[in-house]
Amino acid sequence: MFLDIGMPDLDGYELCKILKALPEANMVKFYSQSGWGTDKYIESSRQAGFDDHFVKPLSKETIKKVMD
Incomplete structure (x- = not known):
């Protein structure tokens, strides 16, 4: 699942935490996507439970690589 970080009301970090707590998401991979790529945002993504940032x-090649 690709989630944007900068969303109004509920950001991607919080949404990831909520969704990962659901038993149905046990086998789901979570990927953050953002216009922000500094170490701060990458670390925040890891702390929220994302598998990668x-x-x-995102290029088609990146998406294909993740989906394989």
Whole structure:
């Protein structure tokens, strides 16, 4: 699942935490995507439970690589 970090009301970090707590998400991989790619945002993504962090725009090759 790709989640954007900068969303109004509920950011991607919080949404990831909520979704990962669901038993149905046990086998789901979570990927953050953002226009922000500094170490601060990458670390925040890891702390929230994301499996990896990508800086937008994501290329088709990047998406294919993740999906394989």
